[in-house]
Amino acid sequence: xxxxxxxxxxEVIAGEVRVCTRCRLHATRTQSVPGEGDPSTEVVxxxxxxxxxxxxxxxxxxxxxxxxxxxxLGSIGWRREDVFITNVVKCRPPDNRDPEPDxxxxxxxxxxxxxxxxxxxxxxxxxxxxxxxxxxxxxxxxAHGTMRPTDPATGAQxxxxxxxxxxxxxxxxxxxxRDSYDDIAQVPTALIASxxxxxxxxxxxxxxxxxxxxxxxxxxxxxxxPESIQQPEPEAEPSPAAAQLVPSxxxxxx
Ligand code: URA
Ligand code: SF4
Numbered sequence: 001x002x003x004x005x006x007x008x009x010x011e012v013i014a015g016e017v018r019v020c021t022r023c024r025l026h027a028t029r030t031q032s033v034p035g036e037g038d039p040s041t042e043v044v045x046x047x048x049x050x051x052x053x054x055x056x057x058x059x060x061x062x063x064x065x066x067x068x069x070x071x072x073l074g075s076i077g078w079r080r081e082d083v084f085i086t087n088v089v090k091c092r093p094p095d096n097r098d099p100e101p102d103x104x105x106x107x108x109x110x111x112x113x114x115x116x117x118x119x120x121x122x123x124x125x126x127x128x129x130x131x132x133x134x135x136x137x138x139x140x141x142x143a144h145g146t147m148r149p150t151d152p153a154t155g156a157q158x159x160x161x162x163x164x165x166x167x168x169x170x171x172x173x174x175x176x177x178r179d180s181y182d183d184i185a186q187v188p189t190a191l192i193a194s195x196x197x198x199x200x201x202x203x204x205x206x207x208x209x210x211x212x213x214x215x216x217x218x219x220x221x222x223x224x225x226p227e228s229i230q231q232p233e234p235e236a237e238p239s240p241a242a243a244q245l246v247p248s249x250x251x252x253x254x
Pocket of ligand 1: 047048049050051054059060061062063065066086087168
């Protein structure tokens with residue numbers, strides 16, 4: 001898909017979200033918050049749901065948690081415009097309560113379709129509710145700072161999901177804020193790992209398509225990966241350019 005096609009497809013989804021009445025959260029919202037960012041990005045950040053400021057402005061992460069998210073992104077040289085930012089539920093739960101399971105389920109098709117369009121290499125989950133969609137059964141105290149392959153049923157066909165604490169939790173607890181800076185420092189490495197995985201898949205598909213593996217009708221699954229991969233130490237500090245999240249000359253593909 002071209003950038004313009006992605007942009008148009010995301011705008012169709014956003015238009016549906018703005019008028020959606022699929023769950024009770026529509027009744028108390030000011031505006032729904034579809035999400036925003038670079039339609040060609042490789043990285044999608046997913047929070048829980050809009051808060052007070054997001055509900056007023058119609059944009060994700062524009063309050064204090066958003067300010068911290070921008071500082072976290074800045075610590076790795078990224079800007080919010082370089083990524084796509086959205087939430088598990090697109091309308092504000094009243095009094096900032098947790099979203100209910102039926103609300104998350106009602107809203108799920110929008111997030112899934114956004115991920116199908118964006119086809120990200122990396123999904124960063126912010127907080128428990130977002131992590132729960134991509135790492136079922138994981139505990140945030142153990143899963144933060146780790147990654148694993150996504151289930152294609154989430155809409156992200158070929159991505160790694162990386163878990164972080166919610167920035168609002170980091171605002172409340174200095175130790176969680178420190179962990180969040182440590183965790184986000186590993187996201188560029190996750191992006192490089194995911195690019196390598198995606199390139200390997202592509203090569204397999206091309207080889208099969210060219211009849212190199214004639215006995216195989218469909219592209220085989222890539223080699224099994226452990227349930228959860230602890231990040232390796234990067235060999236050198238990644239220094240991503242803003243426009244290109246990690247320069248591709250840092251790739252070691254062959
Ligand atoms: N918290 C979230 O989870 N999402 C937002 O958009 C803002 C705050
Ligand atoms: Fe629709 Fe999602 Fe808003 Fe519920 S939270 S009304 S499903 S957009």
